[in-house]
Amino acid sequence: MSTSSRRSFLQQAAASVGLVLSASTVATLVAGCEQDESQPTSPGKTYDVSLAAFPELNTVGSIIQTTIAGVNNGEMVFISRIDAQTFVVFSTVCTHSGCGVGLPIDAASNCVCPCHKAEFARSNGAVLRQPTSGSATDLPRFSSTYNASSNVLTITV
Numbered sequence: 722m723s724t725s726s727r728r729s730f731l732q733q734a735a736a737s738v739g740l741v742l743s744a745s746t747v748a749t750l751v752a753g754c755e756q757d758e759s760q761p762t763s764p765g766k767t768y769d770v771s772l773a774a775f776p777e778l779n780t781v782g783s784i785i786q787t788t789i790a791g792v793n794n795g796e797m798v799f800i801s802r803i804d805a806q807t808f809v810v811f812s813t814v815c816t817h818s819g820c821g822v823g824l825p826i827d828a829a830s831n832c833v834c835p836c837h838k839a840e841f842a843r844s845n846g847a848v849l850r851q852p853t854s855g856s857a858t859d860l861p862r863f864s865s866t867y868n869a870s871s872n873v874l875t876i877t878v
């Protein structure tokens with residue numbers, strides 16, 4: 722979108738909600754838009770994980786813990802299989818005080834931190850139960866894509 726069309730768009734958008742923007746405000750907003758476009762986002766580093774090494778992940782709903790060099794500062798991650806084509810990768814490091822969150826004890830359970838009993842969803846690390854004191858946030862997730870033909874999960878950090 723050109724600078725003039727951005728300016729026009731912003732002025733029309735502001736007018737539609739009853740705002741009057743000064744020329745300097747519009748210039749600042751346009752500059753902000755241009756800045757976003759001129760700064761390409763970092764593509765991140767990618768790490769390929771052959772899932773042939775983890776036959777337990779052949780089952781939808783399964784979850785493992787493993788260490789992948791370069792991912793999660795060397796700490797373990799969970800790899801959770803959501804469906805035939807989708808995996809979710811998230812940290813095992815508890816966001817409460819840093820203990821290692823454990824694997825679910827069975828197929829119907831979630832991931833529980835042994836230190837203060839915070840519970841996280843086995844499907845994506847979302848907090849389901851807060852610790853006995855204080856609070857935890859969702860376990861950090863890592864972007865991943867799965868290539869079914871090669872059985873390789875590519876994690877981007």
Ligand code: FES
Nearest residue numbers: 815817818834837
């Ligand atoms: S460190 Fe995990 S609940 Fe406290």
